[in-house]
Amino acid sequence: MKIWTSEHTFRHPWDRVAQAAWRKYPNPMNPSVTGVDVLDRRVDTEGRLHSHRLLSTEWGLASWVKKFLPLAMLGGDTCYVSEHSVVDPEKKTMVMQSCNLTFSNYVSVDERLTYQPHPTEKDSTLLTQEAIITVKGVSLGSYLESLMASSISGNANKGRQAMEWVIGKINTEMTELADAAKSSMKDITDNLEKITSASNNNTDSI
Numbered sequence: 001m002k003i004w005t006s007e008h009t010f011r012h013p014w015d016r017v018a019q020a021a022w023r024k025y026p027n028p029m030n031p032s033v034t035g036v037d038v039l040d041r042r043v044d045t046e047g048r049l050h051s052h053r054l055l056s057t058e059w060g061l062a063s064w065v066k067k068f069l070p071l072a073m074l075g076g077d078t079c080y081v082s083e084h085s086v087v088d089p090e091k092k093t094m095v096m097q098s099c100n101l102t103f104s105n106y107v108s109v110d111e112r113l114t115y116q117p118h119p120t121e122k123d124s125t126l127l128t129q130e131a132i133i134t135v136k137g138v139s140l141g142s143y144l145e146s147l148m149a150s151s152i153s154g155n156a157n158k159g160r161q162a163m164e165w166v167i168g169k170i171n172t173e174m175t176e177l178a179d180a181a182k183s184s185m186k187d188i189t190d191n192l193e194k195i196t197s198a199s200n201n202n203t204d205s206i
Contacts, residue, residue, distance in 0.1 A: 001132060001133065001145065002132075002142075002145035002146060003130070003132050003133075004129075004133065004149040004152055004153060005129065005130045006128075006129045006130075006153070007129070008127045008156075008160055009118055009121065010124060010125040010126075010167075011121075012167055013117075013125065014092045014115065014116065016170060016171075017125040017163065018094045018115055019170060020163050020166040020170060021094060021096065021113075021115060023166050023169075024159070024163060024166055025055070027166060028162075028165070029161045029162040030158055032057050032058040033056070033057050034057065035054075035056035037054045037056075038052075038053050039052045047089065049087040050085070051083075052084050053083045053085075054080060054081070054082060055080070055082075055083055056080055056081075057079050057081060058078065078102070079103065080102050081098050081101065082098065082100075082101055083096060083097070091116075092117050093114065094114070094115040095113070095114050096112070096114075097110070097111070097113075098110075098111045106136055107135050107138075107144075108134045109132070109152070110131065111130070111131040112129070112130045112131075114129075115127055116128075127160075131149070133148050133152070135148075
């Protein structure tokens with residue numbers, strides 16, 4: 001068993017980061033994630049949002065790594081991951097737990113991501129990640145666990161870049177929405193002024 005942990009600070013408020021986590025896929029940094037399906041979503045009596053999603057990813061192992069794996073694991077390139085999440089808007093926490101469904105008899109990767117406001121930095125969000133990797137019934141299992149931990153670390157860096165990319169999209173959308181609202185208000189104001197002016201002219205002519 002191999003345990004990998006990491007922390008990262010996003011220089012954005014928690015609500016914006018949590019929104020980006022929902023919209024993380026698809027993105028150009030993680031092309032291996034090919035599909036996201038929502039299986040269940042509910043709000044409990046404490047106002048927390050519970051979600052269950054199924055992620056489809058490409059297995060993408062190097063050919064030399066496959067030599068160490070059972071033939072049963074080499075039948076396809078798609079791997080399915082089950083993800084459960086809980087969002088608590090009152091406490092401002094978002095916890096996402098995932099595990100692989102495909103090849104779970106040989107390899108299990110249990111990952112936990114927690115997003116919460118940074119304890120000391122204002123308008124920042126602290127991401128804590130943990131992954132537990134276990135390889136079973138495979139030669140050089142410990143070596144493969146270390147290799148997979150290294151791969152997870154690299155994917156985590158890409159994931160953070162993807163989050164920044166999504167946050168940038170959200171910020172652009174918010175700016176465009178605000179500009180559209182201002183433009184609409186200006187049009188309404190201009191029309192009201194025209195109506196008022198026309199009404200005053202009609203009154204003067206009577």
